[in-house]
Amino acid sequence: MATTSSNSRCALLFDTRLRAVAAILAAGLLGGAGAAEVRLDVRDEKGVPVADAIVWAEIPGSKRPAPRDVEVVQKQRLFLPPVTVIPVGSTVRFPNRDDVQHHVYSFSKAKKFDLPLYIGESPGEIVFDRPGIVTLGCNIHDWMAAHIVVVDTPFVATSNDSGAAVLRSLAGSQAIVRVWHPRLRGEPIEWVADLVRGPVERTVTLKLRPDFRRTPPDSEGGTYR
Amino acid sequence: MILLLLAGTQAVTYFLVSRVAERAARERISEDLHDAAGTFEILLKTEAENFSRFVELLTSDYAFASTFAQLEEADTAVARATLRSALQNFRDRIGRPAFLRLVSLDRELLADTEASDVAAVPAMNPAIFDAAEESPGLEAAAIEIVGDRMGLLVVHPLLAPDPAAWVVVGFPLDDRLAAEFRRLSGFEVSFLGGGRVMASTFDSERQRDLAAALPTLPDGEFVKMVLVGETFLGRTIPMPGDARGEATILVLRSLDRELAPFHQLERIILGITVVALLLAAVVGFFVARSLARPAVRLVEGVQKIERGDFRTRVPVETRDELGRLAGAFNQMAAGLQERDKVRDILGKVVSPEVARELMTSATELGGELHNASILFTDLRGFTPFSESQNPQDLVTQLNAYFTEITEAIESCGGVVDKYIGDAVMAVFGAPVKVTDHADRALDAARAILAAEVGLNLGRAAAGLPPFQTGIGISTGVIVAGNIGSATRHNYTVIGNEVNLASRLESLTKTLEFHTRIICSDATRAALQRPHSLRDLGETSVRGKAGTIRIWAVE
Numbered sequence: 071m072a073t074t075s076s077n078s079r080c081a082l083l084f085d086t087r088l089r090a091v092a093a094i095l096a097a098g099l100l101g102g103a104g105a106a107e108v109r110l111d112v113r114d115e116k117g118v119p120v121a122d123a124i125v126w127a128e129i130p131g132s133k134r135p136a137p138r139d140v141e142v143v144q145k146q147r148l149f150l151p152p153v154t155v156i157p158v159g160s161t162v163r164f165p166n167r168d169d170v171q172h173h174v175y176s177f178s179k180a181k182k183f184d185l186p187l188y189i190g191e192s193p194g195e196i197v198f199d200r201p202g203i204v205t206l207g208c209n210i211h212d213w214m215a216a217h218i219v220v221v222d223t224p225f226v227a228t229s230n231d232s233g234a235a236v237l238r239s240l241a242g243s244q245a246i247v248r249v250w251h252p253r254l255r256g257e258p259i260e261w262v263a264d265l266v267r268g269p270v271e272r273t274v275t276l277k278l279r280p281d282f283r284r285t286p287p288d289s290e291g292g293t294y295r
Numbered sequence: 296m297i298l299l300l301l302a303g304t305q306a307v308t309y310f311l312v313s314r315v316a317e318r319a320a321r322e323r324i325s326e327d328l329h330d331a332a333g334t335f336e337i338l339l340k341t342e343a344e345n346f347s348r349f350v351e352l353l354t355s356d357y358a359f360a361s362t363f364a365q366l367e368e369a370d371t372a373v374a375r376a377t378l379r380s381a382l383q384n385f386r387d388r389i390g391r392p393a394f395l396r397l398v399s400l401d402r403e404l405l406a407d408t409e410a411s412d413v414a415a416v417p418a419m420n421p422a423i424f425d426a427a428e429e430s431p432g433l434e435a436a437a438i439e440i441v442g443d444r445m446g447l448l449v450v451h452p453l454l455a456p457d458p459a460a461w462v463v464v465g466f467p468l469d470d471r472l473a474a475e476f477r478r479l480s481g482f483e484v485s486f487l488g489g490g491r492v493m494a495s496t497f498d499s500e501r502q503r504d505l506a507a508a509l510p511t512l513p514d515g516e517f518v519k520m521v522l523v524g525e526t527f528l529g530r531t532i533p534m535p536g537d538a539r540g541e542a543t544i545l546v547l548r549s550l551d552r553e554l555a556p557f558h559q560l561e562r563i564i565l566g567i568t569v570v571a572l573l574l575a576a577v578v579g580f581f582v583a584r585s586l587a588r589p590a591v592r593l594v595e596g597v598q599k600i601e602r603g604d605f606r607t608r609v610p611v612e613t614r615d616e617l618g619r620l621a622g623a624f625n626q627m628a629a630g631l632q633e634r635d636k637v638r639d640i641l642g643k644v645v646s647p648e649v650a651r652e653l654m655t656s657a658t659e660l661g662g663e664l665h666n667a668s669i670l671f672t673d674l675r676g677f678t679p680f681s682e683s684q685n686p687q688d689l690v691t692q693l694n695a696y697f698t699e700i701t702e703a704i705e706s707c708g709g710v711v712d713k714y715i716g717d718a719v720m721a722v723f724g725a726p727v728k729v730t731d732h733a734d735r736a737l738d739a740a741r742a743i744l745a746a747e748v749g750l751n752l753g754r755a756a757a758g759l760p761p762f763q764t765g766i767g768i769s770t771g772v773i774v775a776g777n778i779g780s781a782t783r784h785n786y787t788v789i790g791n792e793v794n795l796a797s798r799l800e801s802l803t804k805t806l807e808f809h810t811r812i813i814c815s816d817a818t819r820a821a822l823q824r825p826h827s828l829r830d831l832g833e834t835s836v837r838g839k840a841g842t843i844r845i846w847a848v849e
Contacts, residue, residue, distance in 0.1 A: 175357070177364035177455045207456035209357040215456040255428075256400070279458070280431040 106265040108237040108247055111273040112229040119233025120276055123251040124155055127225040127263070129242035134158075135224040141165060141192075142206065142216055144172045147286050149206055149216030153252060158201050158222045163192040173209035180204045180220055203250060203258065213284045217252055240265055253278040298576055305568040312564060316557035324528045324548055325517065331480050331546060332532050338479065339535040339544070342466075343436060343447065346393075346536075350434075350451040350464045353385045353395070360455040363397065366405065367459075375413075379406040389464075392471065394446070396463040397453070398424070405460065417441055423450050424461060426538065433458060436536030438488060439465065445486060445493035447536050468534075468542070469494045482529065482546040487512075489541060497522065505545075512545070519550075526550040589617040596624055605632035662776020667724030667788065668736035668768055668818055670709060671796040672700060672743060674717040675763040675804065681717075692754075693717065696762055699750050703742035707735045712787055720796075722788050725775040733770050733814075733821035737848055740766045740812045767799030768814035768848070770821045791839075792817075798836040799845060810847030819846050 112123040137159035143150050145167045156162065164174050164185060171187040180202025185193050187210075198204065198220045208214035225245070229235040237247070243266050250258035255277045263270045353359055362381045366374040382395040386408050396416075397406040402424055404413045419439070426435035427450045435450045446465040452458035466472075473484040477496045485495035485505060492506050501522040508520050517530045529547030533540065592609040599607040605628055609621045674696070681689050700719050701711050708729065709721040721739065724732030743764060751761040773790035792815075799813040808831055819828055827849040833842040 173357075175361075177360060177367075177459070179367070182364065182368075205455065205457045207357075207454075212355045212454070212456070279428070279433060282431060282433045282452075283456075 105238075106240045106242075107269040108240060108245065108263055108265075109269060109271050110227075110229070110235045110237075110247075110249065111271075112233040112235060112249060112251075113273060113275055114278050115275060119229075119231065120251060120278065121229055121231045121233065122153065123229040123233075123235060123249055123274075123276065124153065124219050125227045125229065125235040125237060125247065125249050126155070126219075126221045126223050127237045127240055127245040127247045128221075128223045129225070129240060129245045129265075132223065132242060134222065137161065139163070139195075142218065143167050144174070144208070144214070147211055147214060149208075149214055151216070153217050153219065155219040155221060155226050155228075156198060157224070158220055159197065159199055160220070161195045161197050162218060163195050165192050166190055172211070172214070175207055175209055176204050177207075178202065178204040181218075211286070213286045215283065219250060247272075249274050249276065251276050251278060253281060255279050298572060298579065301575055302568075302572055305572070309561070309564055309568060313557070313561050316560065317554060320550065320554045320557060321528070324550060324553055327548070328482075328517065328528065328530050328546070331482055332530055335476070335480060335482075335532050335544065335546060336535065338476070339532075343449070343536045346447065346449045346464060346466055347434060347436075347451065349389050349391075349393070350449050350462055352388075353464075354451045354453050354462050355456075356385070359385065360453060360459065363453060363460055364455065375406060376411075379408065379411070382406055382408045392467050392469070394465045394467075396465070398461040398463055400458065400460060402461070419448075419463070422539070423448060423463075426450075427452070427461070435538075437539070438468075438534060438537045438542040440488050440493070440541065443491075443493065444469070445488040445542060447534070449536065470496070476544075480546065482548050483527070485545040485547070486534070487531075487543040487545055493542075501525075518545075518547075520547070522547075525552075585613075586617070589613065589621055593617075593621060593624055596628065600628060600631060603635075605635050662774045662778065662789075664772055665725035665728060665775050665788070666732070666771070666821075667722055667773050667775070667792075668732040668770040668821065669773065669788070669792045669796040670704070670719075670721040670723065670736045670739055671767045671793075671800045672719045672721075672764050673800050675765055677717040677762075680760060692759070696750060699746040700743055700764075703746045704739045707739035707742060709735060709739050718797075718800075720793065722773070722775070725773065725788055726786065731823050733768075733818050734824045734826070736768045736770070736818065737812075737814065737822070737826050740768060740814075740848055744811060764811065765800045765803035766812045766848075767796045767801070767803065768812070768818050769793075769795040769799060770815060770818040771795075794838055795836065795843075798838065802834065802836070802845065808847055810849075812848035814846050814848055816844040816846065 108125075108127060110125055112120045112125070114120050135157040137157055139161045140154060140156055141163045142154055143165050147168060147170070154162070166172050166189050168189070171189045172185075173187050174183075174185040176183050180200050181196065181198050181204045183196050185196075198218060201220045201222045204218040204220060206214075206216040206218065225237045225240060227235040227237050237245075243264070245263045245265055246260055247263045247270075248258045248260040259274060259276065263272075359381050362374075362378050366378055378397060382397060386393055386395050395408045396404060396419075398404055398419070402419075402421055404416055404419070407413055407416050410416045420437065423435050423437040426437070427433055433452045437448050437450075439446045439448050445468045447468055448463055448465045450461055450463050453460040453462050468486045468488075473486060473494045473496045476482075476484040483496050485497065485502075486493045487509065490509060492502050492509070495502050495505065497505060504522040505520070508522075512518060512531065517528065519526065519528050521527070526549070527547040528550050529545060532544045532546060534542035534544055589609065589612065596607050596609045607628055608625050611618050611621045611625065684692070696717075697714060697719065704711055704719070704721045707723075708727075709723045710725070710727075712720045712722050714720075721736075723729070723736045723739070729735065743766060747762055747764055754761055769792040771790065771792040773788045773792050775788045776786065777784045778787050778789065779785055795815060799815060802808065802813050803811050810829070810831070813831065814828075829847040829849055831845045831847050833844050835842045
């Protein structure tokens, strides 16, 4: 079993390499400059592909993305979506679509805020003016958690089920690449990628913590049915 | 013998019962231990889980998380003191002895409920955080031994709502907890850690003995140890939450105390046995005595009878064979006594020889011929004297006289046939046949006179006149036998010689004879030994034809 899996990984690697060679060849043929790609293979410590990892690249001097207005709603006692990526300066509203109140808060350094017990429309708009990871919680529901990733770049990607994430159209010679995942232990992984030599291929290993969080209760009835 | 058998049976029963009792006690402790060990593990696991839940209450606490966030923003003394204060507040909420620590994700101690200066707190073993990071629930437990104290540590992440720090809750495994476990389980409880006794329900003396026995303590096995002279049975139980096997719980129960009711039972059985044996001994003694006593009395009675004491009687106490035997014995004794009485009276009425003859031969009317001598005595001048005396004195004096006379006669083998007033008639040669009856009669006559001398000395002293006895003796064939009616008869002799003896006695009054004793010629002829006789010549006697020759006995 182990042999099979390692073989398949080898095959995958070989396949990726082939594709890289093909890409270089293609780039060379096209002769286009300033359109590099960073292709990441995100895995956990056991080598299992990690989906939903957020990957972004900051290229000094590149144009800043325009701020956006987004919503993170509370529905069925959950935050939706669980992860939101926004450019710096964006405004987020937190409407409560449940029939109970919520108390949304953040103790994160990137943005601390507190929206005490409310229901219905968001009591205010929160402007996220610093890049970083913001963890949202609800004071009265332990299991409710969500993240807002505030980035200072338009180059953002999310890993798919096979752990692959591709940042395209990177114009520049260097890029600071960061990888983050909701279950990542500690700060986002970052490094400087040299874009001059063409597309960057990289396998990123994330130290993930177990999914320890309590699952939300099924319904209003609780355990008494 | 029966007592010995009884004692033996009791001893064997006692031994068997005590052995069964001890084995039962051991088995019960073992079973209890088995049950208790299971209960204990559940109890301890529940405790550890409860500890975890306590911690979770804190780690999801918004207020505490915000206090921690404040420290993250600006690490000031006030922020740290606030954090510690919040921890203490939570510690008090738990309501159990506990201590709390807040440790950063980089494992730096930020606050401790028990120490204001975190630098002074001994560094924690990082293994617990490694374990927590690897565990699915991001939680871990471990035993911490600091000095002579031991605690169970539980680690949980502070959730804000992602893990922001580690919250450590420590529960002291101290004497108090041990005492609580003892209250729940009934076992003596000791917490062992690092090869030492960290806490125990035992007193210091037993703890010292326990500590000395620790190096040889078998693991997870049933153990038996003696602490201050008391035997304990028990086993070790792993401490829940102790992943590295640093701590153990030792549960023990006193075998001696467990056996106490059995020992009491043993003592009761022993007591009953002793009492039963004593009772059996006493009852046996009395039964034996009630059997033996009548037998002994019968033996004693028989011995008394043998000695001639016919008055003896034995009590009839029972209706059994012995009782009937006693009754028969008494009847026999009564019969014997009566016979003896009869013989006694007979002896007084008639002479012993006659009595014996009457007793031995058939007491029938009829007589037989004997060659015998008759002796006749008479007191001279008694009649005038008797008239001058009062009857009481007279009988007394006469009885004294007859006693002497009779003794003299009997000492010579004569038989007093009868007393006639102041006269005595005696027979020699009947009822017992002898050949020297004549000699005996003469001896008796002399003895009478000799006795009379002694008697008269006493009488003279009393101022009384002397007795003077005349004696006549004759010899010939006489008829001896029971003479009388069919219902009343007595043994006596009849014949001419009887009359002759009386006549010869009368002749002694004849002054010229100068003698007190006269015998017939036939008597002289029958003598076998030489006697001093004086010939008194021929004389005629009344009632006798012709003359007879008579002799004076000198």
